[in-house]
Amino acid sequence: MADRPTGPLSGLLVADFSRVLAGPYATMLLADLGAEVIKVEAPAGDDTRAWAPPVRDGISTYYLAVNRNKRSVVLDLKDDVDVVLARELAGRADVMIENFRPGGLDRFGLDFDAVASGNPRIVYASISGFGTTDQGRVLPGYDLIVQAMSGLMSLTGSPETGPFRSGISVFDVMAGMHATIGILAALNARQTSGVGQHVEVNLLSSALSGMVNQTSAYVAGGVVPQRMGNSHPSLYPYEPIPCADGELIITSGNDAQFRKLCEVIGAPELADHPRFSRMKDRNAHRDELRPLLIERLSKRTRMEWFADIIAAGVPCGPINDVSGGVGFATEIGLEPVVDVGDGEAMVPSIRNPITFSETPVDYRLPPPGLDEHGEELRRWLSDEGNSDE
Incomplete structure (x- = not known):
């Protein structure tokens, strides 16, 4: 494929079966660092393509926020031919990431055990809302629900206002970062062992970890934190x-x-x-x-x-x-906005926050249109396209 990346993860192939925020944020981070990310979408596309307003040139800015440096292919998992292509992609990938409900990919032969049986080097990352226990796997993993059930909303706002959600989907982002850390750790372990593994992250565990001093106040100190508005429980002013x-x-x-x-x-x-x-x-x-x-x-x-x-x-x-x-x-010289793409396809985007002295982040592809790279990717995955050239 043209426009091969050159960053620190160059050479890695990521099969991205995720959608909305946590998974796509993780795969964008990997793509920024040089991984080749193939975004697999259902015929209707990633849900966030329809999350508007606001928009830029008719495209949801929510979708644009987390999908640069990827290639899009539509694979309908209700279609037997497309399922074969999806399995082929998983079989070639270094990393696969998905955020279906636990067990949702089993019937397509795209669960970890099935993929790893043919691709033992795969690092397979799953993101769920509440984990894979019998009780957790049936719960829908929406960030707002996790903000409520984790206790975060009980801490946000003032005693007078009542609970508030965070201004961003904070636990989706946090889980995406935790997934990225897990993937990188598993890739490093593969260097020694030669085999991949299953990396699992759930929003509730990310939430409880990310609430740091507040959850520690309870589990280590027996104190249930309360809303304090903009004040801090341990520091003043x-x-x-x-x-x-x-x-x-x-x-x-x-x-x-x-x-x-x-x-x-x-x-x-x-x-x-x-x-x-x-x-x-x-x-x-x-x-x-x-x-x-x-x-x-x-x-x-x-x-x-x-x-x-x-x-x-x-x-x-x-x-x-x-x-x-x-x-x-x-103003202070951080250059937070980068232009990705050129001409009519150019999209302003927020810069990746990591700086490398030797292998800089590469902003090579704007967020793809639905199935924008479908023809070339299906050809590459088919029998006639088995070469990596």
């Missing part, structure tokens, strides 16, 4: 604080940073106050400390304070919208 024209996030992570903050805002005596000098004291007396900080910070604008507080070595920042976030990353 670590929240938005009003300035003259809006709020500024201030994150004082230790006593030394708090002392620097007090000096910048002209209240050095607060750092020596017995109720504020140590983190545990500030946590215990935050309701008394907060109005004292507001009194000083309300005298200047948030960007004036931002410049001075950052210069003093205390982390802080204004609250941006998404446009502001992309703009700030651009």
Whole structure:
């Protein structure tokens, strides 16, 4: 195939039988790093092709977000000929990733045992909502449901608002990253053993792991965390604080940073106050400390304070919208937006966050149209196309 990738995973073939977000995000990360990803779609296409608005040139921006650097082929698993081609793809692949309901690929001979019997080097990754136990396998794996059932929504929002979902499908993304880590680890193990293995990730386990200090508070400390709005249960100040024209996030992570903050805002005596000098004291007396900080910070604008507080070595920042976030990353030279493709097919995309000194990320293909590469891929998978040339 033309446009062969050159990144650190160059030479790996990934059969992507996933759809929506967790799986496609994982396979995009692998594709960005040089893997050749074949996106297998049902005749109706990936669900996210229809998730709109917003759109760019009539195409869902949701779909565009996680499908660059892939080739699309439609294989209808209700069609016997297409099932044979799907098995052929799985038989040639280094990696296969799927997020069907547990057991959903068994009847097509595309489950791990069936694929591994003919391709023992396969690293086969499965992403589910709640795992493969008898109880978990029947539950639908939607991110919002996992946000609710994991406890995350009980932590998001304030005591007054009630539970909120995260502004993104955070556990789909997290599970996609965990799947990617598992795949890379299994590929490394294959270097020694010569055989692949089954990598399994589920959204609920990713959620409980990703909630880190909050789940640890319960399992290690016996404390059930509660909603605190924008406040932190263990650090203070670590929240938005009003300035003259809006709020500024201030994150004082230790006593030394708090002392620097007090000096910048002209209240050095607060750092020596017995109720504020140590983190545990500030946590215990935050309701008394907060109005004292507001009194000083309300005298200047948030960007004036931002410049001075950052210069003093205390982390802080204004609250941006998404446009502001992309703009700030651009302003500080991170170049967050890359153009993938050219001409009418060019699609602006968010840069892969990993930088390599020797094998850079390659943005070679825009997100494919449905079955855009179907003809060449079906020919390649057929008897007449068994050569890898």
